[in-house]
Amino acid sequence: MISFASDNNSGVHPKIMDALVHANAGHCPAYGNDQITAEAIELFKHTFGQDAKVAFVFLGTAANVLGLKTMMPTYDGVICTDVAHINQDEGGAPERFTGKLFPVAHENGKLNVNKLSPFLEYVGNPHKVQPKVISVTQATEYGTVYTVEELRAIAQFAHQHGLYVHMDGARLANAAVALNCSLKALTTDIGVDVVSFGGTKNGMMYGEAVVFCNPELAINFSFIQKQGMQMASKMRYISAQFKALLTDDLWLKNAQHANSMAKYFAEKLSKCSAVTLTQPVEINCVFSRIPAILIAKLQSKFSFYVWNTEAHEVRLMTSFNTSKDDIDAFIEQIHQLS
Numbered sequence: 001m002i003s004f005a006s007d008n009n010s011g012v013h014p015k016i017m018d019a020l021v022h023a024n025a026g027h028c029p030a031y032g033n034d035q036i037t038a039e040a041i042e043l044f045k046h047t048f049g050q051d052a053k054v055a056f057v058f059l060g061t062a063a064n065v066l067g068l069k070t071m072m073p074t075y076d077g078v079i080c081t082d083v084a085h086i087n088q089d090e091g092g093a094p095e096r097f098t099g100k101l102f103p104v105a106h107e108n109g110k111l112n113v114n115k116l117s118p119f120l121e122y123v124g125n126p127h128k129v130q131p132k133v134i135s136v137t138q139a140t141e142y143g144t145v146y147t148v149e150e151l152r153a154i155a156q157f158a159h160q161h162g163l164y165v166h167m168d169g170a171r172l173a174n175a176a177v178a179l180n181c182s183l184k185a186l187t188t189d190i191g192v193d194v195v196s197f198g199g200t201k202n203g204m205m206y207g208e209a210v211v212f213c214n215p216e217l218a219i220n221f222s223f224i225q226k227q228g229m230q231m232a233s234k235m236r237y238i239s240a241q242f243k244a245l246l247t248d249d250l251w252l253k254n255a256q257h258a259n260s261m262a263k264y265f266a267e268k269l270s271k272c273s274a275v276t277l278t279q280p281v282e283i284n285c286v287f288s289r290i291p292a293i294l295i296a297k298l299q300s301k302f303s304f305y306v307w308n309t310e311a312h313e314v315r316l317m318t319s320f321n322t323s324k325d326d327i328d329a330f331i332e333q334i335h336q337l338s
């Protein structure tokens with residue numbers, strides 16, 4: 001079945017698979033003390049800045065939770081949107097292992113810096129959880145992208161008031177493509193402190209990186225990573241994938257392809273009278289409203305998520321290996337069924 005369910009549902013890019021096979025030769029030191037990991041770390045420094053520190057974990061949820069944990073004791077809290085993955089889709093892990101979340105109503109998936117000041121009233125009051133981190137998702141859960149200026153305003157607000165900035169960058173590569181700027185320009189240069197940089201959604205088998213653009217925050221991370229059960233003994237297999245992803249701009253090419261397929265999808269859908277696009281199409285997903293009866297019929301042939309049942313809003317997601325033929329087949333079905 002053709003799938004537009006998630007970039008998590010796609011397979012592994014052949015170059016990543018080759019890298020895994022290549023890494024499989026012989027024995028080498030465990031827990032990240034191997035040559036492949038050293039080379040991957042160098043590539044991260046090249047990408048995010050020479051001072052950046054990085055650690056590799058298995059899951060996006062772990063990258064978020066452990067990255068946040070480095071910035072806050074349990075009496076501190078995280079400001080995020082109500083639709084943030086950390087708030088909606090991580091099974092309470094952030095609250096369980098870090099502290100309270102302060103969800104703020106999103107605007108097209110984004111956090112509006114002008115809505116953050118009320119939290120400052122809690123500062124210094126021991127009866128209140130202390131706001132300590134602002135977490136933004138770039139690109140957002142609605143497929144929208146913060147501009148550099150919007151991010152800079154959030155980082156300035158945070159740092160002026162003694163807060164840190166965390167970025168859930170599960171789809172940061174797609175955001176960088178949308179904005180046509182480097183990963184460093186979207187993170188380190190803006191003042192983001194800790195980034196969860198996604199690999200799995202962009203062609204890897206598994207693996208995410210916790211990037212400390214603020215290197216002081218990394219000092220105790222190895223202890224947090226171990227207690228958080230994310231210190232892989234055979235680390236070389238995550239490192240090898242990241243090494244391949246950051247070589248010859250594979251991360252960029254994969255994200256470019258995925259984003260361009262979403263644009264193609266949106267163009268085709270906008271010509272279907274039964275369909276209304278509901279969000280700007282900036283990365284590799286298309287949100288649209290489709291009549292319920294049509295959704296049910298389409299779902300018997302294609303897999304995709306209904307995002308908002310009442311509004312008949314669906315999310316159609318493309319990935320590094322989505323083809324125009326996949327999309328054309330979907331559009332053809334809509335024409336046949338409507």
Ligand SMILES: Cc1ncc(COP(=O)(O)O)c(C=O)c1O
Pocket residue numbers: 008059060061062085137140141168170171200
């Ligand atoms: C915005 C966002 N953050 C993080 C994640 C990572 O989640 P997981 O723990 O499933 O790897 C996802 C996965 O869907 C995501 O969409």
